[in-house]
Amino acid sequence: MSNRLFSALIAALVVALWLAGRLVSNEYVFFVGYAVVQYILLATAWNLLGGYAGYINFGTAAFFALGAYIAVAINKLVDLPVPVLILAGGVAAGALGLAMGYLTLKLRGVFFSIATLAMAIVFQAVITNWSFVGGASGAYVLRPNEGPWGGSYVEYLFYLMLSMAGGAVALARIIERSRVGYGLASIRDDELASEASGVPTLRLKVLATVLSGALMGMAGAPLPFYVAYLDPPSAFNLSYAVNTIAMPLVGGTGTWLGPVIGAVLLTAVQQGAMVTISSAANLLLVGLLMVAFITLAPNGIVGLVRGLANRPSTGGNKK
Amino acid sequence: MTNSIGRRAALAGMVGTAAVTQSRLAWAADPIKIGFSIPQSGGLAALGRQALLTMEIWANDVNAKGGMLGRPVQLVTYDDQSNPANVPPIYTKLLDIDKVDLIVTQGTNLTVPAMPIAMQHGKMVLTMLALAINDKFKYPRFFQTMPYGPRGKQSISEGFFDVAMGMNPKPVTVALVGADAEFAKNAVDGAREEAKKHGLKIVYDRTYPPPTVDFGPVIRGIAGTNPDIVYIGSYPVDTSGMVRAARELNFRPKLFGGGMVGTQATTLKADLGEMLNDVVSYELYCPAVADKFPEVEPILKKYQPAAKEKGIDPQGYYVPPFTYATMQILEQAVTGSGGLDQDKLAKYMHATNFKTIVGDVKFGPDGEWDHQRLLWVQFRGLKGQGMEQFTNPSAEVVLHPVEYRTGELRYPLGPGKQ
Amino acid sequence: MPDPIAVANAIAAGVLLGGFYAAVALGIAIAFGLLDIPNLAHPAFVVMGAFAAWQLNSRLALDPVLAGLVMAPPFFVLGLLVYRLYYVCFERRGEAQLQGLAFFFGVLFITEVTLVLTAGADYRSVSASYIGVSLSVGGIILPERMLVPFGVALAMIVLLHQFLVRSFMGRAIQAVAQDEEALRLMGVSPIKVKALAFGLATATAAIAGALLIIVQPVEPSIGRDFIGRAFAAVVLGGMGSLYGTLLASMLLGITESIVSDMWNPSWAPAIAFGFLLPTLALRSSGLLGRRL
Numbered sequence A: 001m002s003n004r005l006f007s008a009l010i011a012a013l014v015v016a017l018w019l020a021g022r023l024v025s026n027e028y029v030f031f032v033g034y035a036v037v038q039y040i041l042l043a044t045a046w047n048l049l050g051g052y053a054g055y056i057n058f059g060t061a062a063f064f065a066l067g068a069y070i071a072v073a074i075n076k077l078v079d080l081p082v083p084v085l086i087l088a089g090g091v092a093a094g095a096l097g098l099a100m101g102y103l104t105l106k107l108r109g110v111f112f113s114i115a116t117l118a119m120a121i122v123f124q125a126v127i128t129n130w131s132f133v134g135g136a137s138g139a140y141v142l143r144p145n146e147g148p149w150g151g152s153y154v155e156y157l158f159y160l161m162l163s164m165a166g167g168a169v170a171l172a173r174i175i176e177r178s179r180v181g182y183g184l185a186s187i188r189d190d191e192l193a194s195e196a197s198g199v200p201t202l203r204l205k206v207l208a209t210v211l212s213g214a215l216m217g218m219a220g221a222p223l224p225f226y227v228a229y230l231d232p233p234s235a236f237n238l239s240y241a242v243n244t245i246a247m248p249l250v251g252g253t254g255t256w257l258g259p260v261i262g263a264v265l266l267t268a269v270q271q272g273a274m275v276t277i278s279s280a281a282n283l284l285l286v287g288l289l290m291v292a293f294i295t296l297a298p299n300g301i302v303g304l305v306r307g308l309a310n311r312p313s314t315g316g317n318k319k
Numbered sequence B: 001m002t003n004s005i006g007r008r009a010a011l012a013g014m015v016g017t018a019a020v021t022q023s024r025l026a027w028a029a030d031p032i033k034i035g036f037s038i039p040q041s042g043g044l045a046a047l048g049r050q051a052l053l054t055m056e057i058w059a060n061d062v063n064a065k066g067g068m069l070g071r072p073v074q075l076v077t078y079d080d081q082s083n084p085a086n087v088p089p090i091y092t093k094l095l096d097i098d099k100v101d102l103i104v105t106q107g108t109n110l111t112v113p114a115m116p117i118a119m120q121h122g123k124m125v126l127t128m129l130a131l132a133i134n135d136k137f138k139y140p141r142f143f144q145t146m147p148y149g150p151r152g153k154q155s156i157s158e159g160f161f162d163v164a165m166g167m168n169p170k171p172v173t174v175a176l177v178g179a180d181a182e183f184a185k186n187a188v189d190g191a192r193e194e195a196k197k198h199g200l201k202i203v204y205d206r207t208y209p210p211p212t213v214d215f216g217p218v219i220r221g222i223a224g225t226n227p228d229i230v231y232i233g234s235y236p237v238d239t240s241g242m243v244r245a246a247r248e249l250n251f252r253p254k255l256f257g258g259g260m261v262g263t264q265a266t267t268l269k270a271d272l273g274e275m276l277n278d279v280v281s282y283e284l285y286c287p288a289v290a291d292k293f294p295e296v297e298p299i300l301k302k303y304q305p306a307a308k309e310k311g312i313d314p315q316g317y318y319v320p321p322f323t324y325a326t327m328q329i330l331e332q333a334v335t336g337s338g339g340l341d342q343d344k345l346a347k348y349m350h351a352t353n354f355k356t357i358v359g360d361v362k363f364g365p366d367g368e369w370d371h372q373r374l375l376w377v378q379f380r381g382l383k384g385q386g387m388e389q390f391t392n393p394s395a396e397v398v399l400h401p402v403e404y405r406t407g408e409l410r411y412p413l414g415p416g417k418q
Numbered sequence C: 001m002p003d004p005i006a007v008a009n010a011i012a013a014g015v016l017l018g019g020f021y022a023a024v025a026l027g028i029a030i031a032f033g034l035l036d037i038p039n040l041a042h043p044a045f046v047v048m049g050a051f052a053a054w055q056l057n058s059r060l061a062l063d064p065v066l067a068g069l070v071m072a073p074p075f076f077v078l079g080l081l082v083y084r085l086y087y088v089c090f091e092r093r094g095e096a097q098l099q100g101l102a103f104f105f106g107v108l109f110i111t112e113v114t115l116v117l118t119a120g121a122d123y124r125s126v127s128a129s130y131i132g133v134s135l136s137v138g139g140i141i142l143p144e145r146m147l148v149p150f151g152v153a154l155a156m157i158v159l160l161h162q163f164l165v166r167s168f169m170g171r172a173i174q175a176v177a178q179d180e181e182a183l184r185l186m187g188v189s190p191i192k193v194k195a196l197a198f199g200l201a202t203a204t205a206a207i208a209g210a211l212l213i214i215v216q217p218v219e220p221s222i223g224r225d226f227i228g229r230a231f232a233a234v235v236l237g238g239m240g241s242l243y244g245t246l247l248a249s250m251l252l253g254i255t256e257s258i259v260s261d262m263w264n265p266s267w268a269p270a271i272a273f274g275f276l277l278p279t280l281a282l283r284s285s286g287l288l289g290r291r292l
Helices: A003-023 A027-050 A060-077 A082-104 A109-128 A153-176 A179-189 A191-196 A201-220 A223-227 A238-251 A257-274 A281-296 A300-310 B003-015 B045-064 B084-097 B108-120 B152-165 B182-197 B216-223 B236-248 B266-276 B296-310 B319-337 B342-351 C004-034 C042-060 C064-091 C097-119 C144-166 C168-178 C180-185 C190-215 C220-237 C242-263 C265-282
Strands: B032-038 B073-079 B102-106 B125-128 B142-144 B173-179 B201-208 B229-234 B255-260 B280-283 B353-356 B359-362 B375-379 B396-400 C134-137 C140-143
Touching: A003 A153, A027 A060, A027 A153, A027 A201, A027 A238, A027 A257, A027 B084, A060 A082, A060 A109, A060 A201, A060 A223, A060 A238, A082 A109, A082 A153, A082 A201, A082 C265, A109 C220, A109 C265, A153 A179, A153 A201, A153 A223, A179 A191, A179 A201, A191 A201, A223 B084, A238 A257, A238 A281, A238 A300, A238 C097, A257 A281, A257 A300, A257 B084, A281 C064, A281 C097, B032 B045, B032 B084, B045 B073, B045 B102, B045 B296, B045 B319, B073 B084, B084 B102, B084 B108, B102 B108, B102 B319, B108 B125, B108 B182, B125 B319, B152 B182, B152 B229, B152 B255, B152 B280, B152 B375, B152 B396, B173 B182, B173 B216, B182 B201, B182 B229, B182 B255, B201 B216, B201 C265, B216 B236, B216 C004, B216 C242, B216 C265, B229 B236, B236 B255, B236 B266, B236 C140, B296 B319, B319 B342, B319 B353, C004 C042, C004 C140, C004 C144, C004 C168, C004 C190, C004 C220, C004 C242, C042 C064, C042 C097, C042 C190, C042 C220, C064 C097, C064 C144, C064 C190, C097 C220, C134 C144, C140 C144, C144 C168, C144 C190, C144 C242, C168 C180, C168 C190, C180 C190, C220 C242, C220 C265, C242 C265
Parallel strands: B032 B073, B032 B102, B102 B125, B125 B142, B173 B201, B173 B229, B229 B255, B255 B280
Antiparallel strands: B280 B375, B353 B359, B375 B396, C134 C140
């Protein structure tokens, strides 16, 4: 399937969901839906660097929170529509990705990951001391009641996020099948050999980091409107970092489909558990699921399905 | 007449963990559903679990007496894991799917996300343990039961500074320090204004990040400025750290204390023990005022055995009394306004002087108490560690407000061991 | 010009704090620094150790340090079991770091939640005769609450270092870090060696946990505050060097202490972590590390 056709299908899906959504009167669908598509976007974004290039970013929170706080900061100065804030968040987070890329991408393996963690912590300290956006006491954001087409505002946020998630998935697929994607894959498999073969590894890694960061920032920008309140502990919450790593892992890191499956599955489980079992056992569930999936299906669900599909039906060659 | 019902209610309260929905009495009418999210995991779980247990006790009490308006009450609640981002979906579910009749909330950053949703549905919001929310929303159907009064931020230091200025000679300098977190920062912001109001010179004004391990350097930094008064806005772990560090470094200003969360928590008090001597902090209720609020003890007697079993605050002086009072207010409002019409409820709430186990409660136009009533206490005569000594009224001397005073401020800060 | 006594006090406090950080980071120095196992769950094990010490202290009036030592053997066994699981699921299949990381993240959550469900969400502390007392040495005040953990941490590190350098098993652990194949060719099972090392790392969590609850009150989720510091100390100090971890921990502690005391506590963690980044950029083998 060509990229153009795929993108068109995604666009059609978004429109179809929009039309279906106009018939839904139950707000809860949009609230949960927001969480799901937010994580599809975050997981897909993370996977560009983590799954495709093999560089594990622990600093998801920094990009996500930056997007959220840029939105708050601009919103305090001038009243702009949310899509503009999202773009601003994306640009800022992309810039952070550029800076982080040049500082840390020369490090290999887990050193890179530790460096991203350090950056997130430094960044949190910076935001906590930035009193214009409320610093430690947090910022309130008053959101309008209605969206531009008459539905509720959260419905509007949901569709914005859905469109972004769709775009990100299409982008992921395009990258996956392009020279950039092959370059990233070669970095993941053996960076030294790749470098030796003339692949511009640093440039590709930085590109992946910038794209990944920008998308995460865009995912963060609507958050203050969704929650109506933003403070550093919730913006930099560990669960964002953990989930964005767990979801591609559970779904499968090699392709665009993995993060989508992982995000839908894990978010649905967490949201469902929150309003049913609803106790400390929620986190336990996430932990157990992560461990179970990773031990039993290390290549994620996608890998599991592929493995089953590729199993030879007759004797075949045995290594 | 009420003996058998009372005993049954007491037993039901002590079992505690039983879901309130399983009522053994036969009811003729549909239950009234009260919906809320509560932190049962994460950083705020300690408070959330106490509140939930108290609400279950209240619900059992109410149902044992015949319910509200002849209908049983049913608590519908979900764990928000102390994460504000979980609050919007929970309240949407409560309102749109579970179709709850009444909403209660708890905690500042766990209430704010619920406000737009509640406001859209026109629901009255009855809140506990939240600070200065309605400044931003200005919602006429919002009510908050923690006795901060109309000037929320300043209330966390107003009484403290009133007491401070009573020292002779008058204090001149003050050090302000607080954790980089919501309540603490608000407390210090208010303290700054109070300090300026009293003409005090601020010689130290800094914050520290919550995961600080060693508070020695912070205390040393403060001590270096030689302040008469030290006002701290802190959370439990840092409260403990600051007090310990101050004692270890033998730092003894004239007055040490402030809006220190954690000095109300039994296990923390017990651990700090004699190190708390002469420290001034705030309480909502303590044994020293038990005779002024005689109805609190029986409720605590129901709470304490169940709390011990669940591993939460075993004495329960901080959260349970005001939580129970909040639910009493709700019950009186529903009964008094004759139904569940949110507009009528709100008007009734604004107009009425409620009688609760923590005394009379009257709401101002902003939905807060019409006056502040934090009790400022000084710890005295503590020996070693252990929680039993805190059941003694003389362990915490009430300094302010005047009508509840049980003693005078002792200053400067004495040595820890006395 | 700041008062020299004040500066000396700040540095002394930082040294003690750093020693404590090193105790927490020690398990990661072994598991990650030597064996390349990214054990993110280690801080949760430390918190578990803290709760264990609390139980022994409150029920049997056992001194917390003693409690930590008593719990070390069961934690050792726990480490053996966790490593077994990790080996069977990941190392044997040659799966890289990513899955291992996620596995340990999962273990971190499971441990934390189990603690909440069993021990409750409240803050816990221990009582010991040395909490609240200070030693005064020439104008420098040393709270015993920090001094005792410092001493124990130092003892642990020195002992472990001697073990690594002098005993057969210790040298086998170093060998497995350098060249696993060669070790196998010499007839030593690398898996047994790694299991032993991981068990040791987890045992240190029991003791570090006891030290933690001496220093401050503990509740189940505070492990997360230490992940950053512990890994930073190991990487900064140089992978594979215990003394490097100690040195780096002290640097972090001293930085936090001086910044808190003399400037603004709010920026202390940022500055401390800010150290990490240029070090990694300029000298990625860390301070005392021998390999990349």
